Amino acid sequence: MAEFEKLPGIGPRSAERLAFHILKTDKESALALAAAIRDVKEHVHHCRVCCHLTETDPCQICGDPRRERSRIFVVEQPKDLLQLEATGLVRGVYHVLLGHIAPLDGIEPGDLTIDGLVSRVKAGGIEEVVIATNPTMEGEGTALHIKSLLASTGVKITQLARGLPTGSQLEYASRAILQDAIEGRREF
Amino acid sequence: MAEFEKLPGIGPRSAERLAFHILKTDKESALALAAAIRDVKEHVHHCRVCCHLTETDPCQICGDPRRERSRIFVVEQPKDLLQLEATGLVRGVYHVLLGHIAPLDGIEPGDLTIDGLVSRVKAGGIEEVVIATNPTMEGEGTALHIKSLLASTGVKITQLARGLPTGSQLEYASRAILQDAIEGRREF
Numbered sequence: 512m513a514e515f516e517k518l519p520g521i522g523p524r525s526a527e528r529l530a531f532h533i534l535k536t537d538k539e540s541a542l543a544l545a546a547a548i549r550d551v552k553e554h555v556h557h558c559r560v561c562c563h564l565t566e567t568d569p570c571q572i573c574g575d576p577r578r579e580r581s582r583i584f585v586v587e588q589p590k591d592l593l594q595l596e597a598t599g600l601v602r603g604v605y606h607v608l609l610g611h612i613a614p615l616d617g618i619e620p621g622d623l624t625i626d627g628l629v630s631r632v633k634a635g636g637i638e639e640v641v642i643a644t645n646p647t648m649e650g651e652g653t654a655l656h657i658k659s660l661l662a663s664t665g666v667k668i669t670q671l672a673r674g675l676p677t678g679s680q681l682e683y684a685s686r687a688i689l690q691d692a693i694e695g696r697r698e699f
Numbered sequence: 700m701a702e703f704e705k706l707p708g709i710g711p712r713s714a715e716r717l718a719f720h721i722l723k724t725d726k727e728s729a730l731a732l733a734a735a736i737r738d739v740k741e742h743v744h745h746c747r748v749c750c751h752l753t754e755t756d757p758c759q760i761c762g763d764p765r766r767e768r769s770r771i772f773v774v775e776q777p778k779d780l781l782q783l784e785a786t787g788l789v790r791g792v793y794h795v796l797l798g799h800i801a802p803l804d805g806i807e808p809g810d811l812t813i814d815g816l817v818s819r820v821k822a823g824g825i826e827e828v829v830i831a832t833n834p835t836m837e838g839e840g841t842a843l844h845i846k847s848l849l850a851s852t853g854v855k856i857t858q859l860a861r862g863l864p865t866g867s868q869l870e871y872a873s874r875a876i877l878q879d880a881i882e883g884r885r886e887f
Contacts, residue, residue, distance in 0.1 A: 591869045598877045641884055645870075646863045658887060672862030672883030675834045677875040679864070681779045682833075687865040689786045695860030695885070696829055699846060 560631070562607040562624045564589045572596070572604055579603045581638040585628060585657065587611050587645060595643060603641070606631065611649040612656055620656055628657065632664050639667045646673050748819070750795040750812045752777045760784070760792055767791045769826040773816060773845065775799050775833060783831060791829070794819065799837040800844055808844055816845065820852050827855045834861050 515526035533541050557563065558570035565571065572578060582603030586592050592605050608623045632640060640661060644650035658668055673691040675684055684692070703714035721729050745751065746758035753759065760766060770791030774780050780793050796811045820828060828849060832838035846856055861879040863872060872880070 586869065588870075594869055594872065595877060595881070598874050598881065600878055600881050641881075642887060643869065643880075645868050646865050647868070654887065668887050669884040670887035671880035672860060672885060673865055674860030674862040674879070674883075676864045676867075677834050677861055677873070677879055680833050680835070681774065681782055681831065682776075684782065685865070686786050689783060690788055691862070691865055692831075692859035693783070693786065693788050693829075695862075696857045697860060697883070699830060699842065699856050699858035 557607075557609075561605045562609055562627060563592055563605060581636055582641065583628070583631065583637060583639070584641045584643050586643045587650060587653070591643065591645070603639075608644070608653065611644060611647075611653040613649045623653070625657060625660065629660050632661055632666055637666050639669060642668065642670045646671075745795075745797075749793045750797055750815060751780055751793060769824060770829065771816070771819065771825060771827070772829045772831050774831050775838060775841070779831065779833075791827075796832070796841065799832060799835075799841040801837045801840075811841070813845060813848065817848050820849055820854055825852075825854050827857060830856065830858045834859075 512523070512526045512530045515521050515529045516523060518526075521529070533544075554566050555564055556568070558565045558568060558573055560569045560573040563570045563572065567574065579602045583606050584592075584595060584601055584603055585606045585608065586595065587608050587610060589607055592607055595601050595605075606624070606628045608625065608628070610618055610623050612618060612620055612623065628640075631637065640657075642654045642657060644654045654670060661668055672695065673688075674695050675681070675688060675692045681689070700711075700714045700718045703709055703717045704711060706714075709717070721732075742754050743752050744756070746753045746756060746761055748757045748761040751758045751760065755762065767790045771794050772780075772783060772789055772791055773794045773796065774783065775796050775798060777795055780795055783789050783793075794812070794816045796813065796816070798806055798811050800806060800808055800811065816828075819825065828845075830842045830845060832842045842858060849856055860883065861876075862883050863869070863876060863880045869877070
């Protein structure tokens, strides 16, 4: 119970329920869970190219010859990569920062994989770096920091579009969203 | 009670509560409400230029000499105009369509104020038409219809930006939002 309770979103009651489930379940299922947890820690690591979570090295995306290696999508977390990948619209490769700059939380640029990104770009062959950090204060700060580091390379730097989310109503949009939408308006 | 119950969002219980409030309140307050309702119907009408709701003609925005008359923001409803106006970022003028094209609901282009918009643009002096319909299927259909009608005028037609709403997380964005964000990415 004490171990389950350390997991996020698991309180004392849930931990008790999970522990009793393990006691009741057959030995095989319980050992399968234990093995899966151990396997993840032993076999899953960060891709040496893009820092995504992977069991192979480089990861399947970096190792895929059909991907456009000249276009790097920069995301904060592996789950953001999965979200973009699920759209099927990204033909380039990724770079996972493993977080965002947040000085108040003690997260400095050196804690992220920004150096690795800069090395990749400086190694050449890159046409476009698409910054796909979250449209939040921390994500934007991280984007600006990366932009300043890459400015001297002359590589094209773009950012995901911000504006009105598809399917929404102007009536319920915040001022910040409307500002992005007005200032970012485009030829139609 | 029967009259109150015809209002949107007012059920039988609310109608009863409102009716008893009118009975209890002093005569002056009750008559003020009655007068306000009558005044609105008698004095508020659509601006002959932009079709916004107004008590003056033209409306205060169309009559304001400091506004850029060369830039028209096209919205579906008066409440969308108010929402954009509240940002303080629009220096141009507006055109209120009074709805959107929705053939399934029997709303045809002729039911909107599109003819008025086309006349305004053809009268000259317009540099940019910013289409600010909702980022919905109906809003987009209406935008495309307007675009096709204005194409021959050579006026610059733009549309509010779509993409990730500021403050959101990539992780929770729908595929449609991510598609707008990826395809609409811009130089950063």
